[in-house]
Every structure is written in structure tokens, then in C-alpha cells.
Amino acid sequence: MPSLEEELFPSTPGKVKIDRTHTIHRQFHRCFASTSTMFLWALFLIALTASYLSFQSFVDTSSKYFTASWGGIQWEKQVRNSALIRRPAGMSVLVTGAAGFVGTHVSLALQKRGDGVVGLDNFNSYYDPSLKRARKKLLADHGVFVVDGDINDARLLAKLFDVVAFSHVMHLAAQAGVRYALENPGSYVHSNIAGLVTLLEACKAADPQPAVVWASSSSVYGLNSKTPFSESDRTDQPASLYAATKKAGEEITHTYNHIYGLSITGLRFFTVYGPWGRPDMAYFFFTRNILQGKPITIYRGKNRVDLARDFTYIDDVVKGCLGSLDTAGKSTGSGGKKRGPAPYRIFNLGNTSPVTVPELVGILEKQLKVKAKRNYVEMPGNGDVPFTHANVSLARREFGYKPTTDLQTGLKKFVKWYMSYYGYHQHGKRV
Numbered sequence: 001m002p003s004l005e006e007e008l009f010p011s012t013p014g015k016v017k018i019d020r021t022h023t024i025h026r027q028f029h030r031c032f033a034s035t036s037t038m039f040l041w042a043l044f045l046i047a048l049t050a051s052y053l054s055f056q057s058f059v060d061t062s063s064k065y066f067t068a069s070w071g072g073i074q075w076e077k078q079v080r081n082s083a084l085i086r087r088p089a090g091m092s093v094l095v096t097g098a099a100g101f102v103g104t105h106v107s108l109a110l111q112k113r114g115d116g117v118v119g120l121d122n123f124n125s126y127y128d129p130s131l132k133r134a135r136k137k138l139l140a141d142h143g144v145f146v147v148d149g150d151i152n153d154a155r156l157l158a159k160l161f162d163v164v165a166f167s168h169v170m171h172l173a174a175q176a177g178v179r180y181a182l183e184n185p186g187s188y189v190h191s192n193i194a195g196l197v198t199l200l201e202a203c204k205a206a207d208p209q210p211a212v213v214w215a216s217s218s219s220v221y222g223l224n225s226k227t228p229f230s231e232s233d234r235t236d237q238p239a240s241l242y243a244a245t246k247k248a249g250e251e252i253t254h255t256y257n258h259i260y261g262l263s264i265t266g267l268r269f270f271t272v273y274g275p276w277g278r279p280d281m282a283y284f285f286f287t288r289n290i291l292q293g294k295p296i297t298i299y300r301g302k303n304r305v306d307l308a309r310d311f312t313y314i315d316d317v318v319k320g321c322l323g324s325l326d327t328a329g330k331s332t333g334s335g336g337k338k339r340g341p342a343p344y345r346i347f348n349l350g351n352t353s354p355v356t357v358p359e360l361v362g363i364l365e366k367q368l369k370v371k372a373k374r375n376y377v378e379m380p381g382n383g384d385v386p387f388t389h390a391n392v393s394l395a396r397r398e399f400g401y402k403p404t405t406d407l408q409t410g411l412k413k414f415v416k417w418y419m420s421y422y423g424y425h426q427h428g429k430r431v
């Protein structure tokens with residue numbers, strides 16, 4: 001009996017006996033048949049895998065499409081209604097980051113004077129999203145619709161420009177906060193660089209192109225030591241990734257102005273505070289900790305020098321934003337082509353009188369009628385700068401910007417809002 005191996009792979013084919021020819025043919029057929037069966041099975045499996053994968057991607061795409069919180073006739077109607085202009089020579093403004101602190105106040109101010117406003121916000125969880133939802137509700141009560149979506153979503157932006165011919169974009173959506181960049185650097189690149197470019201692409205492609213006013217930051221002055229900070233001072237020494245992305249934003253917007261004729265105004269905000277503010281900012285969480293009897297950490301510079309900020313009250317900043325929108329000047333491009341030079345402007349929006357952090361705490365103690373548990377530590381190398389101080393003469397000349405709220409007055413309004421929003425009595429006890 002030949003072995004199976006011999007039968008299948010005869011070592012000397014010429015010596016195969018005639019009487020075994022049939023057997024060999026049968027084996028050959030069996031072998032061929034099993035190879036082709038295997039081949040067919042393999043083909044079948046490949047086809048099965050491919051159809052499974054394409055089905056999955058279909059499910060993914062369609063679920064993304066169907067679960068997207070934007071689109072549809074009703075949604076378009078809400079967008080159009082919100083964008084309606086109710087005053088002569090008014091504007092229609094797309095406000096990104098509308099459920100954010102500055103975004104909410106600017107949207108309300110625009111709506112109140114009769115401009116059309118459509119908000120856009122991704123409601124991310126960088127800080128308590130319920131505060132953002134409450135701001136959205138406040139806006140809805142005033143007839144401002146906030147679209148739930150991301151500035152990185154090019155399809156959504158194209159759709160918005162399709163539904164409304166926005167005359168202006170107030171771009172306030174960003175990853176804010178100086179120290180958080182140590183924890184999550186990618187979020188700054190995602191929102192402040194990639195998101196900005198996606199938005200500018202949409203603005204460039206829109207016909208008519210809108211004028212763009214956007215939030216830069218006082219942090220671009222970085223380690224600059226010449227005070228007060230003027231727009232022409234050097235901004236090439238950022239101290240944090242946040243500052244670096246805002247500085248990059250100033251350069252990126254410049255290229256869109258240069259190549260595509262977009263009208264650009266960058267606003268360098270100086271530590272903006274007030275009612276409906278951001279819980280990640282010192283004045284906000286100092287208030288919370290003081291009321292809860294928890295200690296607060298106060299950073300100090302080298303040689304125990306107090307840090308200082310040009311704290312700027314929200315109402316002053318809102319006036320600066322509206323002044324910038326009113327004087328923006330038109331974009332000159334259309335269909336992605338520049339037709340002539342367009343304005344490119346940068347303004348400081350500060351308060352012009354810096355206050356030290358311990359002084360800020362002192363004011364809060366007085367307003368809250370509670371002593372803070374102060375814990376002084378040397379400023380860690382976390383991106384903070386020792387002080388900020390704005391020269392605002394450029395904004396004053398261009399649109400009459402004049403801050404009028406000192407820190408004491410502004411914090412009083414903030415504390416009043418905080419107590420009411422979080423359900424406190426004036427004497428620091430929860431209701």
C-alpha cells in the first residue's frame with residue numbers, strides 16, 4: 001500500500017504504474033476539488049467580511065447622520081427665524097461659542113438691539129455643561145437659537161451659510177484656560193487651530209463672505225515686559241500652549257485676509273469676568289471655595305511678588321465686541337477669490353488698571369462677608385504670566401472703546417449672580 005504522501009506527491013512521476021492511473025486521477029480531482037472548495041470558501045469569507053465592514057460603515061455614517069442634532073426643515077426654520085434682522089441696517093451674525101461666557105453676553109446684546117443672531121456651540125465638558133445649557137435656555141428665552149454642533153464640522157458650517165447669508169461671524173468658540181493646556185494639549189490644537197481653519201474655510205467659501213471678528217487673548221503678550229501692552233508690542237514669546245495657539249490664530253487669520261480678502265478683527269481679551277462666567281477661572285472658583293470654607297491657592301511670582309491681572313468686566317468687553325462688529329468693514333472676496341484688500345485689525349480689550357490676585361481675594365471676602373483660607377505658593381511653571389496691562393487707545397480711536405467698570409463694581413454684580421444662580425442667601429449659606 002503506497003502511503004498517502006506517495007499517492008499525492010509521487011517522488012518519481014515517470015514511475016507511476018498504469019493500473020493506478022484512475023486512482024491518481026481521482027486523487028487529483030479530489031485534491032483539485034478540495035483546493036477549489038477552499039478557494040471558494042476563502043472568497044466567500046472575504047465577501048462576507050467586506051459586506052460586513054461596508055454595512056458597519058453604512059450604519060456608522062447613517063447613525064451619525066440620523067443622530068446629528070442639526071438638519072431638517074424644522075431646524076432650518078429655527079435658524080432662519082433666529083437670524084432675522086429687526087432694525088434698519090442691522091446685521092446677521094453667526095456667534096460661535098454662543099453658550100460660552102462671552103458668547104452668551106454678546107448674543108444677547110446683539111439680539112436686544114435688533115440684529116439677527118444664530119449661535120453655535122458644541123457644549124463640551126471642559127467645565128460644567130449644565131451651565132452652558134442654562135445659558136442656552138437664557139438665549140432661547142430671548143429668541144436666540146443655539147445650534148448644537150462643532151466648528152470642526154465643515155458640513156454643518158456649509159449648511160449654516162447655505163441657510164443664512166451671514167454678514168458677520170463672531171468667533172468665540174475656543175479651548176480656553178491657560179493651565180489646562182498642560183493636561184490636554186490636543187484640545188487646544190483641535191479647537192483653536194483646526195476648528196479655526198475649518199471656520200475660515202467656510203467663511204472664505206461663503207457668498208457673500210462675512211466679516212470675521214474673533215477672540216484672541218492678552219496671553220499672546222507672553223513674557224513681554226513692556227507695559228502697558230500695546231498691539232504693536234512683541235508677541236513672539238508665548239508662555240503657554242494656549243497663548244501659542246491664539247498667536248497662531250492671529251497669523252492664520254492674516255493669511256485668510258491676505259489670500260481670500262476676508263475682513264478680520266482679532267480681539268485680545270484681558271481676563272474677562274462677570275455674571276454667567278467661566279467656573280475654571282480664579283475669581284469664580286475662589287468664590288465657590290470661600291463660600292464652602294475650602295482653602296484657595298494664591299500664586300506668587302519670584303521674590304514673593306504678587307501676580308496682577310487687568311481684569312475686564314463682561315459689559316465692557318461686550319461693548320468692544322459690538323464696536324468691532326460695527327466697524328469691521330466688508331470682506332472683498334467671493335467664490336473663494338479675493339477681489340481687493342480687506343481690513344485686518346487687532347485690538348486690546350482690557351480694563352487699563354491691573355489688580356493683584358490678593359486684592360481680588362480681598363474684594364471677594366468683603367462681598368461674600370467670609371474670610372478666605374489663603375494658601376500662598378510660588379507660581380508653578382504652568383504657563384501663567386506675572387501680570388497683564390492693556391493699552392486700549394487703538395480700540396478707543398477706532399470705535400470709542402472705554403471700559404467703565406472697576407473690579408469692585410464688577411465683582412459685586414458677579415457675586416449677586418453667583419448667589420442667586422447657585423441658590424445661596426447673601427450671607428453665604430445655601431438655601
Ligand SMILES: O=C(O)[C@H]1O[C@H](OP(=O)(O)OP(=O)(O)OC[C@H]2O[C@@H](n3ccc(=O)[nH]c3=O)[C@H](O)[C@@H]2O)[C@H](O)[C@@H](O)[C@H]1O
Nearest residue numbers: 176177178217218219269270271281282297298299307384
Ligand atoms: O486674558 C486672557 O487672555 C486669559 O484670561 C484668563 O486667564 P488668566 O488671566 O490666567 O485668568 P485666571 O485663570 O482666572 O487667573 C487669574 C489670576 O489668578 C491666578 N491664580 C489662578 C488660579 C489659582 O488657583 N490661583 C491663582 O493665584 C493666576 O495665576 C492669575 O494671575 C482666561 O482664563 C484665559 O482663558 C484667557 O482668556
